[in-house]
Amino acid sequence: MRRRTSAVAALAVAVPLLTASAPVASAAAPPCDTRPFQAALKALGGVGASGVGVTVQSPRCGVLTGGVGLADRKTGRKVVGNEHSRIASNTKTWVATVVLQLVGEGKLGLDDTVDRHLPGLIRTGTYDGRTITLRQLLQHTSGLPDYLEAPFWRDETAHRWDHIEPLQTIEQALTLPPPEDKPFSYSNTNYNLAGMIVAKVTGRSIATEIEQRIVKPLGLRNTSWPGDRTTLPEPELRGYVKRSGKELDWTEWNTSGADASGALVSTGADVTAFWSALMGGKLLAPAQLAEMKRTVPDPTVRGARYGLGVERYEQAPGLVTWGHSGFMETGHKIRNTVTDDGQRAVTLLIGSEEFKEAKVDSILRTLIRDLR
Numbered sequence: 001m002r003r004r005t006s007a008v009a010a011l012a013v014a015v016p017l018l019t020a021s022a023p024v025a026s027a028a029a030p031p032c033d034t035r036p037f038q039a040a041l042k043a044l045g046g047v048g049a050s051g052v053g054v055t056v057q058s059p060r061c062g063v064l065t066g067g068v069g070l071a072d073r074k075t076g077r078k079v080v081g082n083e084h085s086r087i088a089s090n091t092k093t094w095v096a097t098v099v100l101q102l103v104g105e106g107k108l109g110l111d112d113t114v115d116r117h118l119p120g121l122i123r124t125g126t127y128d129g130r131t132i133t134l135r136q137l138l139q140h141t142s143g144l145p146d147y148l149e150a151p152f153w154r155d156e157t158a159h160r161w162d163h164i165e166p167l168q169t170i171e172q173a174l175t176l177p178p179p180e181d182k183p184f185s186y187s188n189t190n191y192n193l194a195g196m197i198v199a200k201v202t203g204r205s206i207a208t209e210i211e212q213r214i215v216k217p218l219g220l221r222n223t224s225w226p227g228d229r230t231t232l233p234e235p236e237l238r239g240y241v242k243r244s245g246k247e248l249d250w251t252e253w254n255t256s257g258a259d260a261s262g263a264l265v266s267t268g269a270d271v272t273a274f275w276s277a278l279m280g281g282k283l284l285a286p287a288q289l290a291e292m293k294r295t296v297p298d299p300t301v302r303g304a305r306y307g308l309g310v311e312r313y314e315q316a317p318g319l320v321t322w323g324h325s326g327f328m329e330t331g332h333k334i335r336n337t338v339t340d341d342g343q344r345a346v347t348l349l350i351g352s353e354e355f356k357e358a359k360v361d362s363i364l365r366t367l368i369r370d371l372r
Contacts, residue, residue, distance in 0.1 A: 032061035036370035043363045044068045044348075049355035050240045051079040055268030055347045057276055058371040065269060071351065072238050074249070083237035084222060084265055085349040086255065087334050088326025091264040092191050096138050096309025097278060098209045099194055100288040107201050110135040110291060110308075117197045124174055134197065137190040138308040139296060146187040147173040156329065163228050164257030166192040184296050184306060188261035191309075195260025206260045218277055223266040230254050232265060239331030241353040250330045262326060268347040271336060279322060280342030293322075313337070315365045327353070335360060337368045344371045 037056055044052050051069035067079030102108040114122050114129035114137070122129030127144060136142040150172035152159070169192050179185035195206035202209055207225035215223050224233065230252045238251045255263050266274075277283050284292065295305035295312050305312040310322045315337070323336040331353040338345035346368050348360065 030060055030372070032058075033372060034061065034064065036367055036372075037061075037064050037066070039370075040346075040363050040367040041066055041068055044360070047356045047359050047363070049350050049352035049360075051237060051351040053079050053081045053083050053085070053237055053268045053347075053349040055081060055272045055345075056367065056371055057272050057345045059343055060372050063269060063272065069351075071235065073240070073247075077235070079237065079351075081268055083235050083349065084233045084267055085237040085334070085351070086232070086239070086262075086326075086328045086330055086332040087264050087266045087271060087349075088258070088262040088328040088332060089188075090266075090271065090324045090326040090334050090336065091258075091260065091262045093278070093309040093324045094210050094214055094264060094274065095191055095194055095198075095206060095260045096292060097283055098198060098206065098213055099134065099138060100284050100292055100308065101213055102198065102201060103291075104285050104288045108134060108197070110138075112197075114193060114197070117200050118193070121170065122174070122193075126178060127174060134194065135308065137194045137197075139184075139306060140186050140190055141183045141296060142187070142190050143178055143182065143185065144187050144189045144193075145173050145176040145179050145185075147176075147189045147192070149176055159254075159257070161230065161254050162257075163254060166196055166257075166259040169257055169259070170196075181299060184298055186298075186300060186306075188258070191261035192259045198260075207263075210264070214274065214283065218273055218282075220266070220270040220273060223264065223270045223274075225263060226255060226265050228254055228256055237332065237349055237351045239328070239351050239353075241331040253328075253330045255328070255330070258328075262328065268349050271334070271347045271349075272338075272345045275323070275336060275338040275347070276342045276345050278342065279338050279340060316369055319369060321368055335364055337364055339368065344368060346371070 045068050050073060051071050053067045055065045057063050065081030067081045069079055071077045071079045071083050103110055112134045114132045132142045147169040152172055173189040198206045198209055238249055241248050241250050292308045292310055295307045298304040298306040311324050313321050315321050320340045321337040326334040333350040336347040346364055
């Protein structure tokens with residue numbers, strides 16, 4: 001899920017924690033330097049979000065977690081970096097990873113059409129599943145509109161507690177005109193369709209496939225598929241939005257409609273572990289990882305390119321990073337970036353819809369550049 005935003009309140013800096021996964025320093029090895037991490041925490045104190053959880057990974061320091069601001073404004077609980085949050089469209093990368101694993105196993109092909117696996121589902125005067133491929137779904141070049149543009153979603157809270165099947169979101173999208181942006185047009189519809197194809201081919205839901213293929217093998221204990229659960233596991237990063245001048249806590253929400261386009265709940269440490277494993281070649285064979293990294297221009301974000309469920313950025317000359325931003329109606333946002341080899345990674349979980357996004361992106365770029 002994607003949402004556009006602007007700015008809100010000030011943050012207090014929490015003390016960062018060094019996790020048990022930090023490497024043991026030897027006499028010959030360069031020591032861990034936490035100054036880039038500390039500088040990032042201090043800078044994040046001025047971005048205007050309610051709270052930000054920060055997780056970094058690097059060869060010298062291992063995993064560091066910390067936070068700024070409040071995880072819960074009502075109780076005054078501070079962010080320390082272990083909070084659960086909705087990771088929204090970052091989910092797409094997990095889904096793309098499952099699809100590419102199935103490609104590697106010969107159960108799917110990137111040139112397979114939607115109609116091959118879901119015959120007759122996409123067949124209107126405007127859209128034809130016989131000409132839309134799995135690659136196009138994963139890369140947002142299918143030409144399908146985003147179901148979130150349908151009238152059904154105009155009242156932000158009308159369906160807050162409703163269970164919504166992914167098929168319902170596909171049907172909503174098919175009533176809409178084609179997107180104006182071509183050939184790349186970001187559409188959550190694409191990933192809900194991809195999730196349905198995974199279910200058809202495997203006989204198991206995309207949630208189960210993510211659990212069996214990614215969560216369990218990597219030992220991610222704090223990543224979950226919420227289904228109809230409206231609350232977050234504790235400790236949670238609460239989500240805030242601003243409407244008519246009032247700040248509202250919108251943490252509780254039934255996000256079933258997001259499905260494969262953005263339903264996952266996770267922590268900074270789990271997201272970081274996933275992305276490091278992915279780019280480190282632990283989840284995909286070289287051929288499938290290379291396909292994931294084949295990109296097209298993303299005209300919605302300056303300098304960005306989009307692969308199969310991944311956003312590519314050139315942070316500095318010679319420094320290519322990958323990640324996937326995510327925005328949720330609950331107010332939760334995520335920013336993350338990982339180097340091409342998976343050795344350095346940064347994950348930011350943000351509890352506000354509004355903050356100084358350009359400043360956050362600048363902090364992220366500086367931190368991934370300076371981590372060692």
